[in-house]
Amino acid sequence: MYRSRALAVLVPSLLAAVLGSGAPAASAAGSGDGGPVPHCLNPEGDDLNALYHVKQRIIGPPACRETFEKAQWVRSAPDWVTAADGASAVYPEGYEPLRIDPIDDFDHKFVSATYVHDIGTPQEKSFTYKRKQVLRTGSVGPDGLPFTALISPPFKALSVGEHTTTVFITLDAEHCDGLGTVREENCLPAGSSVFSDTSFEVVSRPRHDGDHDPDKS
Template sequence: MNRARFLAAVVPSLLVAALGGAAATASAEAAPLPRPEQQVPHCFDSDGVDVNELLGLKERIIGPPSCRETYAKEKWVRTAPAWVTAPSAEKAVYPEGYTPSRPDPIDDFDSKFVSATYINDMGTPRERSFTYEKKRVLHTGFVGTDGLPFSVVASPPLKALPLGPHTNTVLFTLKEQHCDGFGTVEAENCLPAGTFAYSTDTPFTVVPRPAG
């Protein structure tokens, strides 16, 4: 799987022509949290693009490196890395033997996407998972200034978690294999059929609300 296509932190930096989060650096600092009476701050990527505005979300976002904290008793939304494809059927190239279900690669991905599963604190006694159908999580219709279309998956608002450190893992379920149209190497350019880990163990922290 071509991890360079996974733009958890930088997808929002693509200026889009349509309205509407894989390599993220662990060293990025989290944006400061507001006081409780203030509006939930928007999540900005490393280029200063507003992720909340991009996706039309009012809740706090967990995903990019600068967006890894929430307050106690506060709902949050998990953004997964975007899936970027070749711009059209005419420009797409695929591994030998692969035939897309839809002519344009982005439509092929969207048509095969079934659901996303969000797992909090995987592998611990606190592990909990939530699965949501396509219509609740898939944001599509984006086109970057480079002409490449992409889709972004973002959870519905998730329940607040206890104070302290946590992780969140995102699984995708596709009904058939999908390839992005960028190349002929299946391991780099394709997603498998079935359920698989798409973005693993993203760390974040629930912190107390400041007094006053």
């Protein structure tokens, strides 16, 4: 599975500006121009489009950083992986989970995810979704560890060129994954923090033999 640990907490003033900028709804599902969509494979070779029933191009893993112009796209974030259960979990000193199993603790504390495109530019746009709109729960990896995936609703097409997409998550209490005792590595803070940040490119859709060009009619 495509996994990671969260990035550092964002500077509070910038975070407030991002989360307070409004959140227009993403567009409804659809493939843009109706053409075929390349599927996204994570580093382990899993087909994320098939796994999560996504019709649009997924942006997230290293091999999935390109999408077509005029086509909707979906943002995935690295899976959050925890200890298998409460019995095997280990935590930093003083931490007390609210749910016995660490994966249930994460899902319970998760409030929302905010997706910011082209952060810090005039083209910046922000979208916020609640738990049920983004969390994909109930999965277990080959190593026997449970994980929760974050898969956004579809976003409208962006202009051709380079873009960035940053994911912030908001938790209503601190969460630790049960896999270690180092807070900086194994825990997520209460409030909002950066979870994933990546760049990607929107490219022109390749033409195929036999395509009709109305400008040359």
